[in-house]
Amino acid sequence: MSQIQRINVRSFIDERPLSRYQFIIITFIFLVIAFDGMDVGIMGFAAPEIMRNWGISKQEMGSVLSVVFLGVTAGALIAGPFGDRYGRKLVLVCSVFVFGSLTLFAARSTDVSSLLILRGMAGLGLGAALPNAVALMVEYAPHRKRSIIVTIVYSGFTAGAAASGLVAAWLMPTYGWQATLATAGILPIALAIVLAFALPESVVFLTLRKQNIESIPSILKKIDRAAIIAPNSEFWAPTLVKQSAKPLTILLTKQYAFVTALLCLAYFMGVMATYIMVNWLPVIAKEAGFSLRQGAIITATITLGGPVGSICIGAIMDRMRPHWVLVLALLVAATFSASTSVALNNFGFLCIIMFALGCFFHGSMTGLQALSATSFPTAARATGVSCMHGIGRVGAICSGSIGATMMNRGWALSEIFLALAVPMVISALAIGLLGVRGRHVRDRTEDNSAGHPTTTAMTSYES
Incomplete structure (x- = not known):
């Protein structure tokens, strides 16, 4: 009887150079954070035009600008537990689609009350996106390059905020603030659709949670095309806590x-x-x-x-x-x-x-x-x-x-x-x-854990 191949998926990622597949994931996460920054920044550029068109006060506009932070706070606190239970990808795709859709709807607002509600709800999606994006990125980044990869993708927020100024300068003089907001909504909606089909779930998460385990070999093969993964291989990842714990x-x-x-x-x-x-x-x-x-x-x-x-x-x-x-x-x-x-x-x-x-x-x-x-x-x-x-x-x-x-x-x-x-x-x-x-x-981290896995996922791979 042949010996079962046991693969530590965390070490599999850490021991290999960045692949083209991981660069694609980095690009996706960068765009998520960039569109998050664009959504936050675009309202600042639209505010003067909205105030002029609607004849509202600075205090009313200030409420519209600040309500998004209430939504972001609530979204961030709520989304984390969902991401740890149902997966980073699911929450990330949903949150990007939500804040894109609500920003698109905000472009059709006709009064302060509706705009206030829509921006607050968009904040839920904005707040939910960032923590799950960072978590997913960390779990696909090799340990030796993890910090620089996370800082690069998180710099997307600044890039998105800067891009919002360019979008506003291009669209607002000719098409008005509605087109500017609509553009800031359509882009993340399109990205969410792409992510739903092209972004993988965290392979470490899948292994520890024993979810969709048949996809683990194919994900690892995309990271390293030369990797030999035997049929009936055993996949595991070190962990310091029980996966059943909340x-x-x-x-x-x-x-x-x-x-x-x-x-x-x-x-x-x-x-x-x-x-x-x-x-x-x-x-x-x-x-x-x-x-x-x-x-x-x-x-x-x-x-x-x-x-x-x-x-x-x-x-x-x-x-x-x-x-x-x-x-x-x-x-x-x-x-x-x-x-x-x-x-x-x-x-x-x-x-x-x-x-x-x-x-x-x-x-x-x-x-x-x-x-x-x-x-x-x-x-x-x-x-x-x-x-x-x-x-x-x-x-x-x-x-x-x-x-x-x-x-x-x-x-x-x-x-x-x-x-x-x-x-x-x-x-x-x-x-x-x-x-x-x-x-x-410092030695009691998942990256440094050695020996027997706390949680193991089994799957078969047919080449």
Whole structure:
């Protein structure tokens, strides 16, 4: 009787170079996150035209712009457990289709009330997409390149936000805000249809959950065409938790509760500081005496620094202890933020500081996506990431009132950025504590697990 071939699907992915099939998956996830960013950004460009056409106040438009964050928060918190139970692909495809459809419907809105409802519901899809996209990407990325791959695909959010400006500039003058919103809705709908047929479910998830196990050999063969997979092979993946355990129950265990709390704290502080900068920087720059053009350039430089920093930090995270890479980057970002006062009289120097701030701060926040996804077991990965995203979005909601309070008290640009250094330091401290704890448990991860599998899936492969 021939010996049964036992294949660790996690090691199968880790031991091989990136294949063309994995590059296709990377492209799909990049587009998901890019369209997510486009959807969020497009309303900012459509807002002035909507206000002019409907004759509504800034307060009413502000409600439309902010309600999406309530939906994003709820969507992120809800979607994680569904992704861990029913699969990343199913939730991802549904969420992309939902936010695309609701944005398309929003283009047909005729009053504030309907637009408010549709944007809030679209937020559910937007919030549900990101955690499952990150979880799926992590499970197809080799361990040695995981951080840089996640940071690259998550940079799609910035690319999508930038693309929304180009779409608005192209369509709005001729076709109006309705066509602009419709385009931002049609693109993700088309992507969702493609994903439904072309995007694979996580092979690690399938193995551990024993779902659709007949597809495992074909997925592995697409990753490595030269791989020899014998009939009746046994597929397994190391895991530290029981697959029957509920994801939320896993997060509340002694091993993961502390991890979850620290990641949520770090992301909450980071997102709050991010949205204060992004939403209020043009106003802050104007109050500081800069022209509208200069204010736009200052805002653009800090945004453009994000993708550059994300890729660099992601690459370094793959070569060094990721916790300490992020701690150092956040402390450097806090230093740049606190030092803006030295450049207030020099526009060029201020732009350089803002670009550096964007590199280190936005790059750290993107790196945190990779860190969070590798901090949880497969059985609770989407739930853990979604919990971090959900709590983080509360920071986005709080950013509006905090920024307004700073402005109403007459704080100068230097004082505001000095204050923003505080949440950056708190994020660094939270990640540092996570790193100290991780030093004692670093060998107890699914990537480093050896020996007998906790969960095994069996399938037959006919060549």
